[in-house]
Amino acid sequence: MINGERRTAAPIRWAMVGGGRGSQIGYIHRSAALRDRTFDLVAGAFDLDPERGRNFGVELGLESRRCYSDYAAMFAAEALLPDGIQAVSIATPNNTHYPIAKAALAHGLHVVCEKPLCFTLAEAEELERLSIARRKIVGVTYGYAGHQLIEQARAMVAAGELGEIRIVNLQFAHGFHSDAVEETNPATRWRVTPAFAGPSYVLGDVGTHPLYISEVILPHLKVKRLLCARQSFVRSRAPLEDNAVTLMEYDNGAFGTVWSSAVNAGSMHGQKVRIVGSRASIEWWDERPNQLSFEVQGEPARIIERGMPYLHPAALADDRIGAGHPEGLFEAWANLYARFAIAMEATDQGDADRLAGLRYPDIRAGVEGVRWVEACVRSADRGGVWVDYA
Structure with missing residues (x-):
């Protein structure tokens, strides 16, 4: 590339x-x-x-x-x-x-x-x-998902470097809609209007992003059931939520959480993916997308850098400029469009x-995103109860 x-x-x-x-x-x-x-x-x-x-x-x-x-x-x-x-x-x-x-x-x-x-x-x-x-x-x-280090994380999990996966901690929680900005911003107004946005706001708008990244990194894990609670802190947005927390149980016994929010005041983007295994953990933050944190229990924490020759070949295939130069959103999207x-x-x-x-x-990723939002809404609207996912 x-x-x-x-x-x-x-x-x-x-x-x-x-x-x-x-x-x-x-x-x-x-x-x-x-x-x-x-x-x-x-x-x-x-x-x-x-x-x-x-x-x-x-x-x-x-x-x-x-x-x-x-x-x-x-x-x-x-x-x-x-x-x-x-x-x-x-x-x-x-x-x-x-x-x-x-x-x-x-x-x-x-x-x-x-x-x-x-x-x-x-x-x-x-x-x-x-x-x-x-x-x-x-x-x-x-x-x-087009960022280079997502492929690196996938390869590390597949190679067993984290051990058995135990915890999947996901969030996309920004603060730009902590006030009723839709009163003056048409681009936000339709996102909080059910007729245009559908059955959810932040679950579908931001929550599905880290969910899909986790599916890329952990293709062997399947959600078995989930529980969701959602809130409309800006009350005029009800029945659509501007904050939600989803708990997930996976088929291998692992446990996951997704925090989806537009009211995390002070947060610029707040999308983080942390995968915890029995031996080590990795963490990726989209505000610093050129670094992947790798933390092995009992060893000093390491930072894996984009573009370096030690990366997995699947990650290097997404490289667009040499190491040290920061890549960002346009490069990630371009990787997806090339595919x-x-x-x-x-x-x-x-x-x-x-x-x-x-x-x-x-299309399967699109179907699963809709399935997840629908299950979250069903759980939340029943008072925050566990619902089967499949």
């Missing part, structure tokens, strides 16, 4: 729904997708206001005729073009993810979708069935060997 060689035979012809002018997440999608020349942005439906969306698309360098008023018009028109789109990214509010993704798959397009994938487990499983039937991939943008492109090309070519071992947040 460090030399930037092309990883696909040709760029994937790509479009976006949403992510227009002023959208921070839209810019992240485009920066990540275009960085390695694995995608070529050729069309878009960027805004609810067609003229504003068209103007924005032209400013990005697109042809005016391929800047559409809505996703349905785009999918229909692009299907008739010899160089029509092959994939689409969905960067819109949560309530639109399911219908857009379903329509895209029905038109034979690969999909990259913001999380949560949709509102309900039934919807998520329907998208999974459609993805399989149409032989198209669905990627979910758990962007932090999405490889998966799309290999799927279209029926190349099972190339797909084997390729890890990215796929």
